Amino acid sequence: MTDNIERLPSHTPPGEKRGNTTWVSCRSCRHWFHTTASLIEMGSVDLHCPSCHDEFKPKDAARIVLA
Numbered sequence: 001m002t003d004n005i006e007r008l009p010s011h012t013p014p015g016e017k018r019g020n021t022t023w024v025s026c027r028s029c030r031h032w033f034h035t036t037a038s039l040i041e042m043g044s045v046d047l048h049c050p051s052c053h054d055e056f057k058p059k060d061a062a063r064i065v066l067a
């Protein structure tokens, strides 16, 4: 795991699986977009920003929030 990842305190409704909501802030334009925790954990996958179409590894993201 890299140090740009932040874990929010759990406020997941009962019955819903934790760790399904992950937000990434684009390293280029700081646009926030949704991805899955499993993609982040793989680490080698390129994330694709829907706003500026930059592609980058999770460790290069401006910020990652796992909720």
Ligand SMILES: [Zn+2]
Pocket: 026, 027, 028, 029, 030, 031, 049, 050, 051, 052, 053, 054
């Ligand atoms: Zn972007």
